[in-house]
Amino acid sequence: xxxxxxxxxxxxxxxxxxxxxxxxTSQGPTHVALQELDSVTTRTKKVYQLxxxxxxxxxxxxxxxxxxxQGGSYGNGIxxxxxxxxxxxxxxPGEEPRVLLMAEFDxxxxxxxxxDGGEAYLDSAFTxxxxxxxxxxxxxxxxxxxxxxxxxxxxxxxxxxxxxxxDEFSVPNDIPTYCIDYIAVMNRYATFNVIRKWVMNxxxxxxxxxxxxxxxxxxxxxxxxxxxxxxxxxFSGNSVMFPQPDDVDRVSIRTFDGRExxxxxxxxxxxxxxxxxIMVDNDAVKVNVK
Numbered sequence: 001x002x003x004x005x006x007x008x009x010x011x012x013x014x015x016x017x018x019x020x021x022x023x024x025t026s027q028g029p030t031h032v033a034l035q036e037l038d039s040v041t042t043r044t045k046k047v048y049q050l051x052x053x054x055x056x057x058x059x060x061x062x063x064x065x066x067x068x069x070q071g072g073s074y075g076n077g078i079x080x081x082x083x084x085x086x087x088x089x090x091x092x093p094g095e096e097p098r099v100l101l102m103a104e105f106d107x108x109x110x111x112x113x114x115x116d117g118g119e120a121y122l123d124s125a126f127t128x129x130x131x132x133x134x135x136x137x138x139x140x141x142x143x144x145x146x147x148x149x150x151x152x153x154x155x156x157x158x159x160x161x162x163x164x165x166x167d168e169f170s171v172p173n174d175i176p177t178y179c180i181d182y183i184a185v186m187n188r189y190a191t192f193n194v195i196r197k198w199v200m201n202x203x204x205x206x207x208x209x210x211x212x213x214x215x216x217x218x219x220x221x222x223x224x225x226x227x228x229x230x231x232x233x234x235f236s237g238n239s240v241m242f243p244q245p246d247d248v249d250r251v252s253i254r255t256f257d258g259r260e261x262x263x264x265x266x267x268x269x270x271x272x273x274x275x276x277x278i279m280v281d282n283d284a285v286k287v288n289v290k
Contacts, residue, residue, distance in 0.1 A: 001024065004144075004145040004181060004206060004207075005034055006036050007041075011206070012204050017052050020206065021057055023205050027210070029212065032078065033111070033112030034078065035145045039063060040071065040072035041069050060080050062078050063076070064077070064100075064112075066098050066099040076101045076112045077112065078101055078103045087101070093121050094121050095116055098114055098121075100125075102136075104136065104138070108141060108217065109133075109139070109141065111143070112143060112144050113125070115148070116147060119153075119154075125146075130161060138189055139185060140186040141186075143184070144181070146180060148180060155182075162186050167182060171207065173201060181211045190218055193260060218284070232278070233280065238272070239268050239271070240278065251263070254277045271289045274289055
């Protein structure tokens with residue numbers, strides 16, 4: 001989930017952290033990217049909002065300051081079912097300074113950020129996100145309010161390296177008419193399948209809708225070739241064959257962006273030219289079909 005909380009002040013003008021927490025818990029997310037969080041500021045009664053959200057949701061939480069504000073600070077947070085192995089934050093330029101918050105888990109990294117929509121600032125943000133994402137050598141999820149529409153050049157550039165999981169209308173909160181809130185995942189180290197994506201409209205908790213997705217992440221594909229996987233499958237022209245079907249329960253053939261071409265019992269499958277990940281049970285290999 002990605003949720004710009006508007007420091008928990010709803011569109012009705014009421015400051016209500018419990019209402020925001022109900023939006024979160026109603027969907028049972030494993031990870032939540034939070035933006036516009038206050039930490040012990042005057043306007044939100046000196047409450048450390050991230051700590052309150054961990055209490056109200058029963059999740060682990062981390063916070064990163066973007067700017068000092070009203071005796072406290074203002075920034076991003078992450079809630080997660082698992083406790084992070086490590087946490088890192090880096091500044092991102094903006095007319096109002098921004099921050100990229102990253103939480104590492106066993107098999108992936110989950111990041112939260114709130115970007116300045118100015119073109120020059122988005123260019124800087126892209127450079128920083130790209131640089132930071134490849135450092136981890138793990139699948140890298142990133143979510144947040146990016147203050148730009150799906151046709152913006154920032155999104156176009158990001159698509160070279162990331163799968164845009166959600167680009168659903170997310171603002172305004174009642175009947176959303178445009179998208180500035182996203183969830184994305186770097187197209188490396190694993191394959192992905194977007195099972196479902198949606199927004200939660202109608203809540204008074206914030207001026208943004210909570211943006212949600214269910215994503216399957218498959219084991220990382222090994223760097224290999226047909227030759228290194230002769231015992232798993234073989235090719236005849238553009239057809240892949242599985243020579244020992246009695247020893248294999250399930251095979252899956254996916255494009256690099258996670259789209260499944262075939263999944264089921266072993267059989268001969270014809271493929272068009274391109275790059276694929278072929279999975280036999282839990283073993284995976286990258287192949288190129290010419």
